[in-house]
Structures are given as structure tokens and as C-alpha cells.
Amino acid sequence: MFKKLLATVGIGGAKVDTILTSELLSPGDNFSANIVITGGDTEQTISGLDLALMTRVKVKRDETDMIANQRIAQWRIADSFVINAGETKTIPFSAQLPYETPISANGARNNQTKVWISTGLNIDMAIDASDKDPLNIIATSIQNKVLQAMDLCGYSLVKADVEEGQLRGNGFVSSIGCYQELEFKPNKFALFGLNEVEVSFVATPQVTHVLLELDRNFGGDSYRSMSLDNGLSQDQVTAQIKNFLG
Known part of the structure; x- marks a missing residue:
């Protein structure tokens, strides 16, 4: 089965890879992924692991048009846990895309639609780490x-x-x-x-x-x-x- 590497996030030695099992998705589709967490050189406490479905939106602020990132769905993958040095944890995950997910693979000449999954790895006493990778959302x-x-x-x-x-x-x-x-x-x-x-x-x-x-x-x-x-x-x-x- 095709597997797409969605995001790789690392901080302080620990790393997380999010791997999606489908290349193309439509609004409302169920999807699955494997989240693989690899420990670094020392034991670390992970305070939380989340995935968020994101898109870019046009917003108006003080009569000025701007572009901002907007979260349209979020999933908690794991709460606080310890990852030992060199240890690998694999967390299977499945969820459903919102039916209103924008169509990013639409064929428009000027396509400004971007949809991605952001992976967040929170480590105590460290800055949050996150990464993103575009999703190909096709029309139903x-x-x-x-x-x-x-x-x-x-x-x-x-x-x-x-x-x-x-x-x-x-x-x-x-x-x-x-x-x-x-x-x-x-x-x-x-x-x-x-x-x-x-x-x-x-x-x-x-x-x-x-x-x-x-x-x-x-x-x-x-x-x-x-x-x-x-x-x-x-x-x-x-x-x-x-x-x-x-």
C-alpha cells in the first residue's frame, strides 16, 4: 500500500514521523496513519502529541486583507509519556476528514487552496515542535x-x-x-x-x-x-x- 510521509518533527533528540496510508483523500473520507516516535540519545518526557488539519484562509483585519492559517480539525494522539533513548513507539491512528474540507487538488489556474496536517510534539521545558505537509484533497x-x-x-x-x-x-x-x-x-x-x-x-x-x-x-x-x-x-x-x- 502506498505510504506518504506526512511530517517529520524533532526536538531535543526525539523525532516523530507521521505516515499516511493513502495518497489521495476526499472530504468526509476516513484515513489512517502510523505515528512513529523515535527516542534520541537520552530519555525524554513527551507532554502531548497532536495532529491538526489546517488550511490557509483570507481574512480581513482593520480593512486589510491578510492570509492566516486556520485549524479545521484536531486530534489528540497521546498524552504525557516517556520515550527512552533509542526507543521506537508506533501509534496507529485513524480519523475522518470533515465533510467541509477544502478541495486542494482542484485544477484551478490560480489555486491558492492549501490543506495540510500539522504534527505537534510537546516536550517539557522545550519549545513546541511542529511541521506540516500538504494533503491532496480531491473532489467527492x-x-x-x-x-x-x-x-x-x-x-x-x-x-x-x-x-x-x-x-x-x-x-x-x-x-x-x-x-x-x-x-x-x-x-x-x-x-x-x-x-x-x-x-x-x-x-x-x-x-x-x-x-x-x-x-x-x-x-x-x-x-x-x-x-x-x-x-x-x-x-x-x-x-x-x-x-x-x-
Whole structure:
């Protein structure tokens, strides 16, 4: 099985390697990893070991746009323990990605979406150690059908980023403190005469909510939302997208 080295963290001689057993993940997927802790030259007390799922978000502070790191999930791997000199401890770990995890492997020409797992190794009387390594988060089946539908309507994905805040639509609201925006521009075959379409997802196990921001030549921006059953076919999704864009 493919194993990806996620992160290597070391301080004061001790080292931790986090090894993921899958190369590609989608929002809501279960994943597993092995956390391998190797002791240094002397015995050390580890005060805690955590993993955190992180992303980069656009934030506004005092009317200034900034980029910040945001934690969207965290898992405690181990509490205080002792690692002897030269000792190796292996801790198997499994968890589930949040359904709202941003899609980092999205194919946008300007892809600003970054998702990674940060490994934290805390050692008494020492500065916390941490490292990070990007994750390839691909669209779920229903999300991919929405992206394909946009392509079939003549719109190309030009930019993807994540913004701080909460997303609201008809009957749904986001829950992780940030949301992804996928920005589409029309090509020469585009339908409906739109200047731009921004697509955002709020996914759940059975339904994927979609918020569309439509920029028209006349009338300014407007918002439309829909809730798609995750089992819909490509033709069904394309028909709904066409209906909302028109």
C-alpha cells in the first residue's frame, strides 16, 4: 500500500514521523496513519502529541486583507509519556476528514487552496515542535459532477481560495469557520452571458449543498443555492446547474 510521509518533527533528540496510508483523500473520507516516535540519545518526557488539519484562509483585519492559517480539525494522539533513548513507539491512528474540507487538488489556474496536517510534539521545558505537509484533497463524486457541469456550460475554473467566515444558503450553514470559493470565468462557448460564477460547497454524508454567486452584466451579483443528493447522475446535476445559471 502506498505510504506518504506526512511530517517529520524533532526536538531535543526525539523525532516523530507521521505516515499516511493513502495518497489521495476526499472530504468526509476516513484515513489512517502510523505515528512513529523515535527516542534520541537520552530519555525524554513527551507532554502531548497532536495532529491538526489546517488550511490557509483570507481574512480581513482593520480593512486589510491578510492570509492566516486556520485549524479545521484536531486530534489528540497521546498524552504525557516517556520515550527512552533509542526507543521506537508506533501509534496507529485513524480519523475522518470533515465533510467541509477544502478541495486542494482542484485544477484551478490560480489555486491558492492549501490543506495540510500539522504534527505537534510537546516536550517539557522545550519549545513546541511542529511541521506540516500538504494533503491532496480531491473532489467527492457529487462535487466533481458540479465542476463538470460548469465545464459543460462553458465555464473554466480560474481560481480557488478559502475565506474566513460562515456560508449560508437555503436551509444550510457551514460549520468549520471558513469556506472555499471556486471561481469560474466564461469561455467563448459559455451559456447565459455571465461574467463570473463562484461556487462553494457545504457537504454532508447524504446531501451536498451548493451556493452559487452569479455576476451578470446587468443587475449586479445574485446568490442561488441548491441541495444535491449525493447519488445524482451527471445528467441530473448538469440539468440543475443549467437551470440555476439561466
